Amino acid sequence: MNLIDYRNGIYAFDAGYVRHQLAAIHLIVDNGRAAFIDNGSNSSLPHALRALEQLGLNPAAVDYVIVTHIHLDHAGGSGAMMQAFPQARFVVHPRGARHMIDPTKLMAATEEVYGRATARSLYGELIPVPAERVIETHDGMVLKLGQRELAFYDSPGHAKHHVFIHDRAANGIFTGDTFGISYRECDVDGRPLLMPSTTPSQFDPVDLRDSVERMIALEPEAVYLTHFSRLAPPRLLAGQMLRRLDDFVGIALKAKQAGGDVLATIKAAMASYFLAEARTHGVTLPDEEILALWRMDIDLDSQGLAVWATQ
Numbered sequence: 001m002n003l004i005d006y007r008n009g010i011y012a013f014d015a016g017y018v019r020h021q022l023a024a025i026h027l028i029v030d031n032g033r034a035a036f037i038d039n040g041s042n043s044s045l046p047h048a049l050r051a052l053e054q055l056g057l058n059p060a061a062v063d064y065v066i067v068t069h070i071h072l073d074h075a076g077g078s079g080a081m082m083q084a085f086p087q088a089r090f091v092v093h094p095r096g097a098r099h100m101i102d103p104t105k106l107m108a109a110t111e112e113v114y115g116r117a118t119a120r121s122l123y124g125e126l127i128p129v130p131a132e133r134v135i136e137t138h139d140g141m142v143l144k145l146g147q148r149e150l151a152f153y154d155s156p157g158h159a160k161h162h163v164f165i166h167d168r169a170a171n172g173i174f175t176g177d178t179f180g181i182s183y184r185e186c187d188v189d190g191r192p193l194l195m196p197s198t199t200p201s202q203f204d205p206v207d208l209r210d211s212v213e214r215m216i217a218l219e220p221e222a223v224y225l226t227h228f229s230r231l232a233p234p235r236l237l238a239g240q241m242l243r244r245l246d247d248f249v250g251i252a253l254k255a256k257q258a259g260g261d262v263l264a265t266i267k268a269a270m271a272s273y274f275l276a277e278a279r280t281h282g283v284t285l286p287d288e289e290i291l292a293l294w295r296m297d298i299d300l301d302s303q304g305l306a307v308w309a310t311q
Contacts, residue, residue: 074176
């Protein structure tokens with residue numbers, strides 16, 4: 001397993017979710033104490049255990065298992081991690097806590113988005129998180145990990161149960177999906193291609209813009225995306241992502257105005273848009289490879305835009 005060392009107490013490794021470098025799990029270590037941020041699916045646990053082993057740590061060193069939000073590519077492995085890390089507390093937005101303690105409704109909602117067979121294939125059987133080990137975040141809350149402080153801030157827009165985490169020692173922000181998605185295969189001369197994430201069903205463009213601007217106001221040195229890890233400089237990239245957010249909204253509103261099958265219209269326009277933006281960025285991969293990389297995102301983003309535009 002390739003453990004990325006950012007040399008500031010932050011590490012990243014592949015969650016092993018769907019394909020290589022689709023989802024990252026971040027690991028913070030300070031004075032022998034550890035915290036995981038986002039955790040993939042149940043099948044990601046062996047990767048997490050190997051990461052600890054490579055750093056000479058045992059499961060009892062883990063103080064926190066943190067999720068930015070409870071979409072299952074971020075939170076699906078939570079119960080498995082809590083079983084494996086006996087000293088850990090589980091940190092989650094209060095809107096998400098009850099769904100991790102009893103994941104029945106969460107799994108049902110996931111099956112509605114992905115289809116039952118796909119959802120079960122991706123996430124298996126969700127393991128409940130013990131209620132007595134849950135810490136519910138509140139805006140501005142600070143937790144100590146070793147000698148460093150982790151500050152938690154509400155960040156709606158992608159989901160109402162979303163937080164971002166500011167690691168004050170490294171001056172880095174763990175953004176979940178609020179700052180968008182960027183796959184390393186589309187980097188050109190070190191420049192990332194960054195796209196918003198508008199998945200169903202709580203997308204709100206005004207809240208999302210406000211959350212991104214709140215991140216940038218903290219003047220972070222870098223942002224750490226779940227899809228896929230460290231990006232800098234944040235201010236420049238935020239401008240690019242928010243421009244594309246406006247384009248996404250324009251596509252959705254145009255499709256609504258046209259009538260007919262709004263979702264199908266959005267999906268077709270989004271595929272064309274992703275290709276055009278990739279080409280403008282300088283990506284030279286064949287069209288079919290670009291669309292294969294972004295297919296899941298195009299599908300889910302289109303669903304989220306359709307829900308927002310027609311509600």
